[in-house]
Amino acid sequence: AAIAVAQCVERGLVDVAQPVATYVPEFASRAKQTVLVEHLLTHTGGLPLEEVYEGFRDGESAHADAWDRVVRRICYGELIWPPGSRCCYSDLGFFLLGEIVRRVDPKRRPYMQYVREEIFAPLGLHDMWVGMPSAEHERYAREDRISHLTTTGMSPACDSGMAKPAELMACDPSGNLRAPAAQCVELFV
Numbered sequence: 793a794a795i796a797v798a799q800c801v802e803r804g805l806v807d808v809a810q811p812v813a814t815y816v817p818e819f820a821s822r823a824k825q826t827v828l829v830e831h832l833l834t835h836t837g838g839l840p841l842e843e844v845y846e847g848f849r850d851g852e853s854a855h856a857d858a859w860d861r862v863v864r865r866i867c868y869g870e871l872i873w874p875p876g877s878r879c880c881y882s883d884l885g886f887f888l889l890g891e892i893v894r895r896v897d898p899k900r901r902p903y904m905q906y907v908r909e910e911i912f913a914p915l916g917l918h919d920m921w922v923g924m925p926s927a928e929h930e931r932y933a934r935e936d937r938i939s940h941l942t943t944t945g946m947s948p949a950c951d952s953g954m955a956k957p958a959e960l961m962a963c964d965p966s967g968n969l970r971a972p973a974a975q976c977v978e979l980f981v
Contacts, residue, residue, distance in 0.1 A: 793889040793965040794833060796907055805896040808833060815892040818867045827875045829892065832885035838871035839882040859902065859963060863891045886966035904963040917979060920971035923963030 800806040806815065808830040813820035819827070831837035866884050890903035897906055904923035912920040921928070932938050938960070962968050969976070 793886045796893045838873045839884040883966035890965040
């Protein structure tokens with residue numbers, strides 16, 4: 793999500809010093825108008841840790857309106873402290889960053905399509921996904937190319953064992969990047 797936002801900044805589509813509501817107007821509800829894009833990037837936006845996207849990683853994301861429901865829940869939620877006053881990781885900020893990318897993209901592509909076309913494909917990272925389509929999941933499964941996951945015990949969504957199709961297909965910009973290790977190295981090095 794940070795790479796996608798950085799591209800939008802380079803292209804003059806996003807200013808990180810602007811309020812999130814500049815790009816997602818409904819986010820200003822419940823006294824959130826002072827949350828800046830940079831707060832989302834630095835985990836200082838005051839967003840709650842709770843997962844307002846309950847069920848999203850368990851198959852709901854396969855529905856076309858799932859992303860919109862998640863964003864709507866975040867927009868109409870409340871902050872847990874004033875923006876910029878504390879730092880605490882929240883997945884919710886990454887969904888908002890993804891929504892900003894979607895809204896400023898001249899083609900209005902869904903986030904998962906944007907990152908595939910604007911980041912992964914130009915770098916030749918054809919096996920990298922944030923939200924893997926079901927047909928691709930089926931192909932990787934047939935080719936025995938889906939690895940086992942190891943969990944640190946912090947997230948029930950990351951149970952040890954074979955990744956569930958719904959987990960792989962969820963377009964979750966906070967942590968559902970899936971790719972062979974070699975392609976991850978290419979992206980981040």
